[in-house]
């Protein structure tokens with residue numbers, strides 16, 4: 184973990200309230216693995232904000248974030264040439280799948296940020312399907328040109344199979360990322376998830392539901408194969424953080440192994456290990 | 465640390481306020497036995513002394529934890545937490561009355577020879593009365609203050625921001641309150657006072673020292689900047705050099 188000053192090389196709005204920030208941070212870039220995050224100091228605000236590493240190579244890291252409150256709105260006002268105080272990389276990151284095989288990544292909303300880093304890393308060795316769900320068309324992510332130019336590893340993202348879905352059907356298929364991913368999970372060897380709490384709870388409901396009720400009701404049932412795959416899937420979690428380094432217990436969640444800290448033991452967990460009922464956001 | 469592992473409170477446990485932080489951790493910890501077994505050997509190798517903060521639901525729990533940590537190598541002192549605002553039972557219950565605070569301090573005193581610090585709460589009518597009673601019951605030092613009870617509400621979702629209605633407020637927002645209480649307590653007792661609450665920069669630390677603190681603690685500021693304590697130490701050093709202060713004792717409690 185480094186505390187470092189990163190120099191903003193590029194910052195652009197890539198959606199209604201979504202921003203891509205690319206900054207020079209050689210040590211952090213060298214050590215970052217997919218699924219890890221950095222804590223960004225936002226002006227005079229007492230708490231740093233956790234943001235996933237979206238891409239990293241050639242001494243730079245990229246962050247993809249949505250401006251939702253004081254911290255991220257402050258961040259969005261930073262201009263190229265200014266610097267930022269960050270600590271990272273933090274957390275465990277995803278463990279990469281062995282050998283080769285088919286990998287399905289399920290991203291809800293900003294969950295696309297860490298999963299793009301993983302997808303880019305796996306592109307050469309695996310068949311990657313990236314399923315991205317958003318509320319509406321304007322929130323779907325198209326890999327920006329500047330990202331491909333400045334962080335070369337991300338060029339591979341454009342060659343991957345993307346499946347896009349919106350809740351309102353304004354682009355791609357109508358429905359959730361999870362619904363769209365289900366048929367692909369039938370043929371997958373590995374699954375990775377990142378998205379809002381609601382998406383994880385929906386996936387959990389499917390894992391927990393072992394009765395075939397498809398004919399009577401809205402289809403919570405999924406095949407034993409998918410259930411097993413989801414259970415073993417790696418999921419990265421978002422909870423409110425204080426320190427980001429395992430010192431304050433603000434981010435502690437219940438798991439089958441006992442309580443775990445999202446910042447230090449996670450943010451990536453085995454999906455079936457998380458006791459979803461015990462997490463409220 | 466507590467006698468058995470504690471699970472802590474429901475999420476969310478932290479919320480940022482104007483110039484402060486509300487937390488409702490609920491003292492989650494691995495329990496005294498595991499801490500002694502797994503952490504203390506590491507602490508023993510550190511160049512800095514490690515002070516353990518202990519809490520309990522009952523006087524007996526405090527006594528037992530103190531008795532267990534007393535002989536452990538790697539533990540330099542005990543800080544008795546009678547000021548955690550995030551529990552239904554215990555901790556702050558002992559810290560809101562001079563009688564119970566004194567009784568708990570005497571009880572812990574009988575089982576340990578380690579330096580004994582008692583950490584006081586600002587959520588009381590008269591902190592001086594409690595401080596004096598604790599000092600007379602065998603405490604070696606006082607820590608002033610723990611967090612102030614506070615609440616935040618999400619008006620869109622019409623619910624509390626934390627998993628419980630209230631949490632403890634820390635950070636720059638509480639500094640004037642903490643400084644005032646340190647000033648009053650330091651002039652009322654003759655044991656050292658550790659100042660705590662909203663200290664972020666070296667100037668803040670010096671304010672506490674001038675108000676009468678012998679040492680200071682820094683909590684929330686380490687979240688904002690993990691290097692803040694180093695900057696505070698460097699800043700104090702630069703100040704004493706520049707102002708020809710030979711010993712901090714020269715400026716301690718001058719106000």
Ligand SMILES: Cc1cc2nc3c(=O)[nH]c(=O)nc-3n(C[C@H](O)[C@H](O)[C@H](O)COP(=O)(O)OP(=O)(O)OC[C@H]3O[C@@H](n4cnc5c(N)ncnc54)[C@H](O)[C@@H]3O)c2cc1C
Nearest residue numbers: 232233234235247248249251252253254255296421422423
């Ligand atoms: C490991 C991790 C990785 C993340 N990666 C990304 C990312 O790549 N892109 C992105 O857009 N967002 C990401 N988030 C969410 C992001 O941290 C929050 O959106 C952000 O902290 C909001 O801060 P704010 O000041 O703008 O909002 P406010 O609502 O004003 O924040 C107030 C407080 O709540 C905390 N907070 C608010 N929402 C969240 C949340 N969803 N998760 C955690 N803490 C929250 C803030 O840190 C702050 O302490 C991540 C969160 C975590 C835990």
Ligand SMILES: Cc1cc2nc3c(=O)[nH]c(=O)nc-3n(C[C@H](O)[C@H](O)[C@H](O)COP(=O)(O)O)c2cc1C
Nearest residue numbers: 431487545609610634635660661662663682683684
């Ligand atoms: C996340 C968090 C956890 C805390 N845990 C404890 C604790 O376990 N025991 C204790 O005595 N005080 C605890 N405190 C209180 C601090 O030690 C300190 O008294 C208070 O935060 C005020 O100082 P500050 O403004 O420098 O943070 C905690 C504070 C925070 C923010």
Ligand code: FES
Nearest residue numbers: 425426427432446
């Ligand atoms: S945020 Fe402090 S322990 Fe995880």
